[in-house]
Amino acid sequence: MNNAILSYKQHPEAILQPYDAVVIGSGIGGLSAAAILAKEGRKVLVLERHYTAGGFTHSFTRRGYEWDVGIHYLGEVHRPHTELANWFNYISDGQLQWADMGEVYDKIIFGQEVFEFHKGKDNFISHLQQQFPAAADQQAIEDYVALLYEITRSARLYFAEKALPGAVSWALGGLLRRKFLHLASKTTLQVLQSITNNPKLIGVLTGQYGDYGLTPAKSSFAIHAMVAKHFLNGGSFPVGGCSRIAQTTAQVIAKAGGCVLTNAEVKEIIIHNGTAAGVRLADGAEIRCPLVISNAGIMNTYSRLLPPDVAAGYGLNTQVQQVQPSVGHIGLYLGFKKTAEELGLGKANYWIYPENGYDHDANLNNYLQNPDEAPFPLTFISFPSAKDPDWQNRYPGTATIDIITVAPYQWFANWQNTRWKKRGQDYETWKEQISQRLLQVLYQYEPQLQQHLDYHELSTPLSTQHFSNYAFGELYGIDHTPQRFGLKFLRPQTAIKNLYLSGQDVVSAGIGGALTGGVLAASAILKRDMTAKIRREVQALKQ
Known part of the structure; x- marks a missing residue:
């Protein structure tokens, strides 16, 4: 544990060792990719500019109190056989525990009107129907939940395509993405207005829009549906606080000889002969490495970390102009x-x-x-x-x-x-x-x-x-508009050899989305479906 998370200020010698991969940013997208690679025998160095590891999973203390800056609740992790539970179990060696929030996880409040979201699909539907007794509204609530399941089922193939090699993606990508994009290309408001004309019901059903940061008329229905479905079976909180995520994951990284290094700001990604070859820190120190994974977000990576001529040469500046x-x-x-x-x-x-x-x-x-x-x-x-x-x-x-x-x-x-x-x-x-x-x-x-x-x-x-280090203090990386989900370049493998992206820009907002981005990045690097391997190994340990 003591050697899992180090400060560059106290341990500058940590960068002198040879590493198989360098990860920029210790948010859950970077930590998960690093931990999965570590379990495959890779020695990984995770570099964090902040004095605390964890990105939006970190905690801070003041005057005898502690606050978690990014995780306020998570769905699915308290259900032992879900994908998210398996992934957290895998990257932490089973050290993370989750506390169920109980029957009601969210209360949507308009003045003195309170609408409770109860965990479980049937409970969610029945309690809302009690407050919306009109037959048309009751049918709309059932149709709404059915749509949540429809688009989240198709999301599996859409996101799996992101980890495929270029030739395979070119051949199969359209087929794998088509069903998901049918609804993802519409706004949340457009989809909901297709099933109900009740503005109050729409307001209640979209009451969690702060979880992804865009109002119904601007957000893709895909992000709304993934968030709403994510919590449909209730919410949980990490036992011991959110800092436990970085602590436990860093231990897994350390077992393979790597570590998480704080106070280590990356100034530039080194590109040599068209290949990512390491990073240069803010103090001028260089870390040469055959593989670079950026969890700093696509805008930071392409606009601030890559040399301008490199970004322009690969058309990456044009890609940045297509996101907000x-x-x-x-x-x-x-x-x-x-x-x-x-x-x-x-x-x-x-x-x-x-x-x-x-x-x-x-x-x-x-x-x-x-x-x-x-x-x-x-x-x-x-x-x-x-x-x-x-x-x-x-x-x-x-x-x-x-x-x-x-x-x-x-x-x-x-x-x-x-x-x-x-x-x-x-x-x-x-x-x-x-x-x-x-x-x-x-x-x-x-x-x-x-x-x-x-x-x-x-x-x-x-x-x-x-x-x-987000340029505009943004909370969820890039906006989750309908257009965003149609951009094929939002994937782990970049146009530059041995440079990969991880985190929420690859997938979607929030801790679950960022974690998925890490799993996909590791899958793309290792050229194998790590979701299947993780599922098998976690289930085997439980038997």
Whole structure:
């Protein structure tokens, strides 16, 4: 464990060893690809610019509290035979445990109207039908769930095609992608309006749109369906906190002689004779290596890490012009000197919208035009200390809450050339104003918390930019529009020999999507279907 995650500042000698592969970025897409390669005997070095490993799976602490920045819940992992459960089991050597969030995982709230999402397909349908008794609405709910299953079944072939060699992909790609793209090429709103004309029902069914960052009129139905289906059987939280993911996966990487190296910013990917040959760090040090995997996102990789003439020579700059960064966000992190039980906090997430605000696109447009007075278009509230059964062992007598809302990077552009924690009083004053507005939303639904708040801290897209190195502080990599899913170049293997992509840009938003990107990257590199091998090995261990 001690040698699994090292700091480059304390251990500069770590880069002097020979490695079979270098991974840029220690998010779950990079860690999973590295761990799978390690299990195949490859010695892998994972380089992370941040002082903490894990990307959006990392945690941070302040004044005796801990918050998870990217994982608020996961679906499918608590069900032992699912693909996602198998993958996490494999890359962590079975060390990760998951706590079920219970019967209700999400509450969709419009003013005082509350719609609960209950786990299990039949429960989900029946509870929503109780609140939508009209025959047409009840049929629409059933049709909606059927569509979720239809597109997610076809997604398997669509994503498998991404790992195929070029010639095989050219021959079979159209066939493998066709069924998925039939619905993926439509917006979420277009698909839902084809089954119902009830705006309230559409507003409720799309109440998790913050999980992928695009409103119904702009998002592909594919990303909506994959997220909604992902949680249909309930949500879970990692026991011991989200940092356990990087800790356990790094141990697997270390067993093959590799490690995760923090404070190690990559400045450039070295290309020699048309082949990726290693990386150059920000301090000028070079690491020569026969294989480079970038988990830094397609925009960072092609626009910032590759030499401009190389990117232009392979037409990669043209590819970047066809994608757009996803949404920025504000995160408010709260600490309380009482336990979640004492405060009466449950495990279900709150998705709070304006009263009668069933049109999410209109809510967002109103907010963007009048941010100081319009209600937040979306307020997501998570209760991590209530979800984690190990919390009181680590932080006894305390509780934490995360609150997230939408915030474009442009609002904070005036401070983009300032340093973290030193951006000036105007910045801090505005942050505090936003914090107080978000707190008022929380207190509207949990008024008992007001007298117990001990600490709060707000992050902005500048914070995300600082730690993740996304140019615009985006949360979900590139936008999940209908056009995005038609782009064939969003795949692990790039036009440059021995340079591969991993993470959510290869597949889709979120931890599950990024993990899938890692599995596909490893499959493409090893030229074999690693999903099948992982399934067999994990199942064999359980017998």
